[in-house]
Amino acid sequence: MFPSLSLNSPNPTTVTQFSVAGDINLLNSDPISPLRIAIIGFGNYGQFLAETLISQGHIIFAHSRSDHSSAALRLGVSFFTDLNDLCERHPDVVLLSTSIISTEHILKTLPFQRLRRNTLFVDVFSVKEFAKSLLLQYLPKDFDILCTHPMFGLQSVNSNHGWRGLRFVYDKVRIGEDELRISRCESFLKVFERQGCEMVEMSCADHDKFAASSQFITHTVGRVLEMLKLQSTPINTKGYEALLDLAENICGDSFDLYYGLFVYNKNSLEMLERMDLAFEALRKELFSRLHGVVRKQLFDGEAKKVHFFPNGYGNDASLDMMRSKDVAFKYEYNPELSGSVNDCSRLKIGIVGFGNFGQFLAKTMVKQGHKVLAYSRTDYTDVAAKLGVSYIPDIDDLFEEHPEVILLCTSILSTEKVLKSLPFQRLKRNTLFVDVLSVKEFPRNLFLKALPQDFDILCTHPMFGPESGKNGWNGLSFVFDKVRIGMDDRRKSRCDSFLDIFAREGCSMVEMSCAEHDRHAAGSQFITHTVGRILEKLNLESTPVDTKGYETLLKLVENTAGDSFDLYYGLFLYNPNAMEQLERFHLAFESLKKQLFGRQHYLLHKQLFGNDTQIMLELTGLSTKL
Ligand code: NAP
Helix, strand or coil, X not given: CECCCCCCCXXXXXXXXXXXXXXXXXXXXXXXXXXXXXXXXXXXXXXHXXXXXXXXXXXXXXXXXXXXXXXXXXXXXXXXXXXXXXXXXXXXXXXXCCCHHHHHHHHHHCCHHXXXXXXXXXXXXXXXXXXXXXXXXXXXXXXXXXEEXXXXXXXXHHHHCCCCCCEEEEEEEECCCCHHHHHHHHHHHHHHHHCCCEEEECCHHHHHHHHHHHHHHHHHXXXXXXXXXXXXXXXXXXXXXXXXXXXXXXXXXXXXXXXXXXXHCCCHHHHHHHHHHHHHHHHHHHXXXXXXXXXXXXXXXXXXXXXXXXXXXXXXXXXXXXXXXXCCCCCCCCCCCCCCCCHHHCCEEEEECCCHHHHHHHHHXXXXXXXXXXXXXXXXXXXXXXXXXXXXXXXXXXXXXXXCEEEECCCCCCHHHHHHHCCHHHCCCCCEEEECCCCCHHXXXXXXXXXXXXXXXXXEEECCCCCCCCCCCXXXXXXXXXXXXXXXXXXXXXXXXXXXXXXXXXXXXEECCHHHHHHHHHHHHHHHHHHHHHHHHCCCCCCCCCCHHHHHHHHHHHHHHCCCHHHHHHHHHHCCCHHHHHHHHHHHHHHHHHHHXXXXXXXXXXXXXXXXXXXXXXXXXXXXXX
C-alpha cells in the first residue's frame, strides 16, 4: 500500500479546474463536493480519467493488476496493491476501468463485504449491455449501478483540445431513492458536465445498437491502417490526414479493448463479415476491369497502344530532359493581388472535360473574372450557363476561339483517347496546356509525346475535390510542375496568372516534379480512396453517439463517394504502387482477422481442454501466438 494523499474528506470547496489541455475551465467557480473515488484498473484509461478527477478536487484511490504506483504518485493518487486495503477506505464510488474481458474475473474476486453497503459502482466499458448484466449479476443488491461510456480517449481529447463537445453516454441502471444516493450519482455525472461533455442519457441496449457496430468498424479500419505504417507526405490530402489521425488514435488503445468490442458486441462478427465482403467486391471490381483491358490487348493486338503505367513512357530518357533549368522559373505569388483579376491577368481558359471536377474549378475561375469556355463528351449547356461558362459543343469551334489556356479535366482513363482526338492545329501555336489528373507522370509523358513542340505544358494536381474544397480552398495543397514553359515573358506571366488562380484562394502552392508527386501521393491517395470505397459499401449512418473517429470515417465516405469509379480505377491503373498497396491492405486485414479468430480459438480450446490447451494446439498444428 502506498498512500500518498491525506484521506480526510474536505468540506465542499471552490476548486480551480484545469482541463487536460491545461486551460482553466470556465466553470471554475462551481463549488465541488469532493467524491472519494476508487479506480479499479489503473492502465491508460484509468490514469487518463484520474488526471481530470484530481484536477476537479476529487480524492482518488487506485488498484490494478500491475504496479502503477509511480504513475499514481505522479498524479496524486493513492495506489493500493491489495484490494482489501482499498475497499476498507470506503470510497463513495468504485470506478471500473479494467479491460472488458477481465471484468468478470475481477467482479468475482472483489471483497464487496469491505465496502459500504450503499457504494456506487460505475463502469466505463465500451460495450454496455454486457457490462450492465455483469454488474447486476455480481454486485450485492444494495449497491448503486451507473453504466457509462465516455465516447472519447486520450488521443481524441488531445486533438479536440479538451473534452468540450465530446459525448458522454450514461444509463442510471440502479440508483437508490434516498437523496444522498441521488446527489452522489449527480456529482459523479457533474465531473463530465463540468468539462463540457455533451451528456447523453440512453439505455445500455440503445447504446449498443448505435455505437457498437460503428465503433467496431472504426477500430477495425484504424488497426488495418496502423498495420500499413502509413507515413505523412508533404502533400497530404484532407482525407489522408484524417486516416493518419485515425491510425494514431486507435494505436493508443490496447488490443484487449478491440477484442472486447469484437467478442461482447453481437453485431461485430456480422460487421466484420460485411467489411470482408465489401473489400472482396471492390477487389473483384478492380481485377475484372483489369482483366478486361488485358484481354482486349491480347485479342485486339492493341498492346502497343495501351499504356498501363507511366513507366510505359518513362524509359525515354530524353523526355526527362525537357524540364530544363532554363525554362523552369520560380513561381512567386504576390499577396497584394485582390480577389478578382485585372485586365492584363485575365485569361481565356478552355476546359476540356466538363464533369464533376471541371465544373468545380470553373466556378472559382469565373468568380475571379476569367473567361471560361467548356467542351465535353456530354452536353452541359445548361449547367455551364448557370456557372457563367460558355459551353461549346464542338471542339473545333472551341479551339478556334483561341483560348490561351487549355485545361484538361477528363478522366485519367480517357486522357490518351481524348488527346488523340483534339484538333491542335486550330489553337494558337504557343497555347498553354494544363492538366489536373490525380496521377502526374502519366500525363506529363503523354503531353511531351503528343502535344506540338511549341505548346507550353503545366502539370498540376489540386489535392482537393468538390467535397473537401466546398468551403473554400484556403490551406489546401496545389501541386504543380512547369514541365515546359517558353522563355519569353508573356509565356511566363501567363503561366503565373494561371497559378495565381489557386494562390489567390489561399492554396498552399507546392512546386514539385511529377515523379516526386507520384511517389508521395500515389500510395496515400489510393489507400484513402480504397478505404472510402469499402466503407461506402457498408452504408454507414450517423448515430446519436458518434465518436470523433467514426465521424472521420463518415466524412471520408462523403469525400470519396462523390468521385467516379473511373477516377479510382485510374489511380489503380496508372499508379505503379497500387497493386502492392491493395495487396498490403489485404494482408493487414487478413492478419487482423487471424488475430481475432486465433484468440477466440485459443479461448475455446482453453474451455474444452483447460491447461492442456497449448499442448492440444501444438498437437493439432494450430498453435497461435497470442
Ligand atoms: P472523372 O470520372 O475522373 O472524369 C470525368 C470527366 O472525364 C468528365 O468530364 C467526362 O466527360 C470525361 N470523360 C470520361 N470518359 C471520357 C471519354 N471516354 N471520352 C471523353 N471524355 C471522357 O471525374 P472528375 O472528378 O470530374 O475528375 C476529372 C479529372 O480531375 C480527373 O483526371 C481527376 O483525376 C482529376 N481530379 C479530380 C479531383 C476530384 O476530387 N474529383 C481532384 C483532383 C484532380 P463527360 O462528363 O462529358 O462524360
